[in-house]
Amino acid sequence: MEIKKKDIRALTKEQLRDFFENQGDKAFRGNQVYEWLWQKSAHTFEDMTNVSKETRQMLKANFVINHIKVDTMQRSSDGTVKNAVRLHDGLIVESVLIPTKTRTTACVSSQVGCSLDCKFCATARLKRMRNLNPDEIYDQVVAIDNESRLYHNRPLSNIVFMGMGEPLMNYNNVIKAIDKITSSEGLGMSPKRIVVSTSGVPKMIKKMADDDVKFKLAVSLHSAIDEVRTSIMPFNATFPLNDLREALQYWYAKTKNRITYEYVVWDGINDNRKDVDALVEFCKFAPSKVNLIEYNPIDDGEFQQANSKAIDLYVKILEHNNITVTVRRSRGKDIDAACGQLANKS
Numbered sequence: 001m002e003i004k005k006k007d008i009r010a011l012t013k014e015q016l017r018d019f020f021e022n023q024g025d026k027a028f029r030g031n032q033v034y035e036w037l038w039q040k041s042a043h044t045f046e047d048m049t050n051v052s053k054e055t056r057q058m059l060k061a062n063f064v065i066n067h068i069k070v071d072t073m074q075r076s077s078d079g080t081v082k083n084a085v086r087l088h089d090g091l092i093v094e095s096v097l098i099p100t101k102t103r104t105t106a107c108v109s110s111q112v113g114c115s116l117d118c119k120f121c122a123t124a125r126l127k128r129m130r131n132l133n134p135d136e137i138y139d140q141v142v143a144i145d146n147e148s149r150l151y152h153n154r155p156l157s158n159i160v161f162m163g164m165g166e167p168l169m170n171y172n173n174v175i176k177a178i179d180k181i182t183s184s185e186g187l188g189m190s191p192k193r194i195v196v197s198t199s200g201v202p203k204m205i206k207k208m209a210d211d212d213v214k215f216k217l218a219v220s221l222h223s224a225i226d227e228v229r230t231s232i233m234p235f236n237a238t239f240p241l242n243d244l245r246e247a248l249q250y251w252y253a254k255t256k257n258r259i260t261y262e263y264v265v266w267d268g269i270n271d272n273r274k275d276v277d278a279l280v281e282f283c284k285f286a287p288s289k290v291n292l293i294e295y296n297p298i299d300d301g302e303f304q305q306a307n308s309k310a311i312d313l314y315v316k317i318l319e320h321n322n323i324t325v326t327v328r329r330s331r332g333k334d335i336d337a338a339c340g341q342l343a344n345k346s
Helices: 013-022 028-037 053-062 134-152 167-182 202-210 226-232 241-255 273-283 308-320
Strands: 069-075 081-086 092-099 104-107 158-161 194-198 216-220 259-263 288-293 324-328
Touching: 013 028, 069 134, 081 134, 092 134, 104 134, 134 167, 158 167, 167 194, 167 202, 194 202, 202 241, 216 241, 241 259, 259 273, 273 288, 273 308, 288 308, 308 324
Parallel strands: 104 158, 158 194, 194 216, 216 259, 259 288, 288 324
Antiparallel strands: 069 081, 081 092, 092 104
16 A cells, blocks of 8 residues: 655754754755755755755655645736646635735635635635635735736735635644745735635634734624624624624734724625724724725626716725725636636636
């Protein structure tokens, strides 16, 4: 029976150094291989050209590199790129490159499918198969960085964890991936250019604050009225708004970082004055920013974008209360790459 080989990227640099010493080799070989795996994103042991052929064969006999493969890539008319990423076990996730005049942003996935049940999101209709490993998250970023350089002549500038899955339901692996992305031995990106977006898991928001993370936090809110939020995001019954607000107060007290709320306004659901007033009240406890996001339909017609008067009402009242608000237009809609549309339809 064939012995299943371990993915070498599950090893720390210290474990790699120990492995080489146990093989009777020099510990610094571990440093070389670690650099190939992370800074240079080697897909195979054969890529490691400054390592002897015998050493590469020994590594191949003991380990695998479970690198992702971009199965299909679609380019939108607005420059957005969507990758269907095949994992080592054949499962697929999606990630997106979003370009603007001043930046390129990677929207990455953290789970295969999603364990939450937001009714307006295509990903929520997919069964959660498993969490992504840190290297699988990292690989998505590397692939998009390469595409940013190829198509837009500049390196990737920002990362948002707003793809498939709930990042805080895969907290440990997301944190490990971000550690690699921000490390000088990885991609060397600033954590201030990374946003982790959550639907609101109070216990994990508090843990992030306790862990003194340096990245930014966004909350997919969509209503500050419990009954309304539960009707569109049923898990809100388990994690109600009072619990979420308490966790966010804890986050702000610990980090002093402004909170961003992602918010879609739908016709007949949250487009009234009472919805706006509730949002203003919810935002008051800490400096915050509201991103009003254009809705992207997912075929069944239950949810429809609110009219411009409702959006204008939100903007007017939020600004009157000195709450920063932006209206975000979706990109990549023609290839189902916009917010809420990731559902492996490529």
